[in-house]
Amino acid sequence: MRTELVVVGAGPAGLAAALAADARGVRVTVVDAADGPGGQFYRQPAAELNARRPQALHHQWRTWERLRDGLAASGVRLLTGHHVWTVTGGPDSFTVHALLGPGQDEPATVHADAVLLATGSHEHVLPFPGWTLPGVVTAGGAQAMLKSGLVVPGRVAVVAGTGPLLLPVATGLAAAGTRVSALVESAGPRQVARHARALAGKLPEGAGHAARLLRHRVRPLARHTVVRAHGDDRLTGVTVAALDADGHVRRGTGRYLPCDTLAVGHGLLPQTDLAEGLGCHLDGATVTVDAEQRTSAPGVWAAGEATGVGGAALALAEGHIAGRSAAARLRGTEPDPAGWAPAARTREALRTAAAALDAAFAPPAHWAAQVTDDTVVCRCEEVTAGAVREAADGLGAGDVRTVKLLTRAGMGWCQGRMCATAVAGLTGCHSDPPRRPLARPVPLGILAGTAPDRAAPDRPAPDRPAPDRTAPDRAAPDRAAPDRAVSGRPVSESDRSPSEQASTGGLSSDRPPHGRLARDQNPPEAFEEGSP
Amino acid sequence: MNPLRLVRARPARAFTVTVDGRTVEALPGRTVAAALWAAGITSWRTTRGSGRPRGVFCGIGVCFDCLVTVNDSPNQRACLVPARPGDVIRTQEGTGHED
Ligand SMILES: Cc1cc2nc3c(=O)[nH]c(=O)nc-3n(C[C@H](O)[C@H](O)[C@H](O)COP(=O)(O)OP(=O)(O)OC[C@H]3O[C@@H](n4cnc5c(N)ncnc54)[C@H](O)[C@@H]3O)c2cc1C
Numbered sequence: 001m002r003t004e005l006v007v008v009g010a011g012p013a014g015l016a017a018a019l020a021a022d023a024r025g026v027r028v029t030v031v032d033a034a035d036g037p038g039g040q041f042y043r044q045p046a047a048e049l050n051a052r053r054p055q056a057l058h059h060q061w062r063t064w065e066r067l068r069d070g071l072a073a074s075g076v077r078l079l080t081g082h083h084v085w086t087v088t089g090g091p092d093s094f095t096v097h098a099l100l101g102p103g104q105d106e107p108a109t110v111h112a113d114a115v116l117l118a119t120g121s122h123e124h125v126l127p128f129p130g131w132t133l134p135g136v137v138t139a140g141g142a143q144a145m146l147k148s149g150l151v152v153p154g155r156v157a158v159v160a161g162t163g164p165l166l167l168p169v170a171t172g173l174a175a176a177g178t179r180v181s182a183l184v185e186s187a188g189p190r191q192v193a194r195h196a197r198a199l200a201g202k203l204p205e206g207a208g209h210a211a212r213l214l215r216h217r218v219r220p221l222a223r224h225t226v227v228r229a230h231g232d233d234r235l236t237g238v239t240v241a242a243l244d245a246d247g248h249v250r251r252g253t254g255r256y257l258p259c260d261t262l263a264v265g266h267g268l269l270p271q272t273d274l275a276e277g278l279g280c281h282l283d284g285a286t287v288t289v290d291a292e293q294r295t296s297a298p299g300v301w302a303a304g305e306a307t308g309v310g311g312a313a314l315a316l317a318e319g320h321i322a323g324r325s326a327a328a329r330l331r332g333t334e335p336d337p338a339g340w341a342p343a344a345r346t347r348e349a350l351r352t353a354a355a356a357l358d359a360a361f362a363p364p365a366h367w368a369a370q371v372t373d374d375t376v377v378c379r380c381e382e383v384t385a386g387a388v389r390e391a392a393d394g395l396g397a398g399d400v401r402t403v404k405l406l407t408r409a410g411m412g413w414c415q416g417r418m419c420a421t422a423v424a425g426l427t428g429c430h431s432d433p434p435r436r437p438l439a440r441p442v443p444l445g446i447l448a449g450t451a452p453d454r455a456a457p458d459r460p461a462p463d464r465p466a467p468d469r470t471a472p473d474r475a476a477p478d479r480a481a482p483d484r485a486v487s488g489r490p491v492s493e494s495d496r497s498p499s500e501q502a503s504t505g506g507l508s509s510d511r512p513p514h515g516r517l518a519r520d521q522n523p524p525e526a527f528e529e530g531s532p
Numbered sequence: 533m534n535p536l537r538l539v540r541a542r543p544a545r546a547f548t549v550t551v552d553g554r555t556v557e558a559l560p561g562r563t564v565a566a567a568l569w570a571a572g573i574t575s576w577r578t579t580r581g582s583g584r585p586r587g588v589f590c591g592i593g594v595c596f597d598c599l600v601t602v603n604d605s606p607n608q609r610a611c612l613v614p615a616r617p618g619d620v621i622r623t624q625e626g627t628g629h630e631d
């Protein structure tokens with residue numbers, strides 16, 4: 001399949017981008033792993049559940065209606081259930097490699113002239129004793145299961161951690177009938193209030209949540225933290241304790257709260273694997289973009305939380321700008337930033353607010369002191385904090401990669417997504433930006449079938465459709481390989497040949513972007529889709 | 533209040549699946565994880581190393597904690613795989629392969 005612009009991610013950023021580009025005459029295909037559009041913020045209940053009032057679990061529903069109806073009325077093609085594991089090519093011909101089906105073992109490819117990455121974020125949870133017990137879930141995970149499956153994991157919940165996401169999670173669970181006994185936030189009330197001015201844009205929503213907390217009798221415990229989750233085979237309660245101004249747990253303040261659910265989160269981490277595979281420059285954990293939302297890799301745009309965590313309204317504004325920029329450049333014209341000035345103003349204001357939120361909501365500075373040596377840190381490989389500390393203190397590992405090699409922490413199925421920051425924090429090691437050449441575990445047969453394409457020195461000529469790789473992929477002899485990994489773990493960087501690894505980086509940057517597509521266009525001017 | 537009532541859901545008729553041999557009702561549209569949660573089940577895997585129980589953690593397909601064996605196929609992410617009528621869901625022990 002061939003398209004002009006492929007957008008990876010159908011959340012607020014991806015949808016705003018797709019609609020903006022479509023409105024300017026670009027052929028757009030949106031690819032998402034989920035069953036439907038919406039992303040995390042606008043995650044929808046499965047159609048078969050026939051929810052007649054899904055907005056009861058949502059905020060800013062009008063914006064969603066605009067996106068949804070805009071999508072239906074547009075020429076945008078949406079491919080759901082497509083788990084993208086890598087994007088190759090550039091600067092004006094790309095191939096998106098995805099896996100389909102419940103087992104994610106059917107390959108599919110999309111060829112495009114330009115790529116827009118709107119892959120969002122995933123949640124970040126720091127370890128504490130008991131955090132692997134069933135009943136302990138991420139805050140966003142509880143929210144995601146509630147929004148899509150209309151289920152809750154128990155009857156009595158504690159919501160804990162830090163960050164603005166905890167509020168909607170607590171009110172969402174409470175509205176859905178779970179008794180939320182406490183909202184445990186490690187930031188202090190004054191830390192949050194101090195940033196109130198920058199938060200102005202967010203306050204109305206925040207105030208709404210606060211009122212709902214009160215109504216549902218959720219006890220807010222600011223400057224508190226969960227120090228332990230209790231239970232044998234299932235969560236039965238948590239111990240929470242107060243924090244002092246420096247982020248130390250105050251002795252003698254611990255108290256036990258019975259609960260069967262702990263929804264916990266310490267913020268969000270951008271999903272940047274696909275961008276890294278394309279050689280895009282990263283600034284710490286986020287994809288670097290310019291004022292038009294272009295990454296450092298020619299032909300690749302990025303928008304939304306992959307470029308920095310800041311909420312759905314910011315994702316919409318960034319997506320809108322990215323879509324317009326990509327549309328203009330695909331036509332060989334210079335985009336006119338005056339056309340997206342309202343979106344740019346929104347973006348500036350919300351980025352400032354996001355930076356303030358980031359400063360206000362931080363995990364307790366001394367969280368690592370609560371992590372006992374027998375606490376599992378790497379959930380996949382069951383590596384304890386003791387082993388991780390020993391690697392650094394006893395064996396002298398100086399960076400996360402060495403700790404990983406010595407302990408296997410971060411080598412499991414999730415490829416370190418759940419533990420890398422914790423390992424860095426526990427050891428005081430410098431955390432390299434993660435290197436995950438594959439955004440998803442890939443069956444070996446498919447990887448083998450794709451390798452020649454990735455290693456090919458010359459890419460298909462721009463105006464000739466690239467050969468469809470699907471058929472050879474299916475016919476690959478080792479397709480019958482029963483699993484994604486010989487040893488029961490996913491393919492990771494060590495399993496790949498140097499040539500494959502090399503082919504994902506080093507895009508040439510000296511080719512003119514998309515000159516061949518020049519065509520006259522009169523784009524509509526309004527900031528219609530993106531205005532939050 | 534429960535979540536279905538909150539959004540005034542009118543789900544299609546429930547079907548049955550088995551979980552370690554026990555028959556459980558599941559609503560169409562729900563993932564295996566959602567169906568299990570609705571049935572009061574929160575763990576369906578034991579770890580390779582210490583045999584500890586696990587279930588949903590991230591809820592969005594990122595952490596791989598929710599791995600389960602469905603219709604003899606191990607290592608399915610319960611939070612992504614839709615439940616289907618007649619599914620045979622089994623607690624996954626270790627890698628899910630006999631070894
Ligand atoms: C679990 C979770 C729950 C959240 N819940 C809330 C909430 O209730 N309220 C709130 O204010 N904020 C919530 N957030 C924050 C939320 O991420 C942002 O507010 C907003 O959704 C960001 O928009 P986005 O378009 O950048 O990314 P997202 O909305 O996250 O959209 C990204 C999309 O990209 C897709 N994707 C990513 N990688 C791939 C790939 N490799 N292949 C195919 N598809 C891919 C994902 O399936 C997703 O649909 C949540 C975040 C998370 C992680």
Ligand code: FES
Nearest residue numbers: 589591595596611
């Ligand atoms: S709960 Fe994390 S992958 Fe399913």
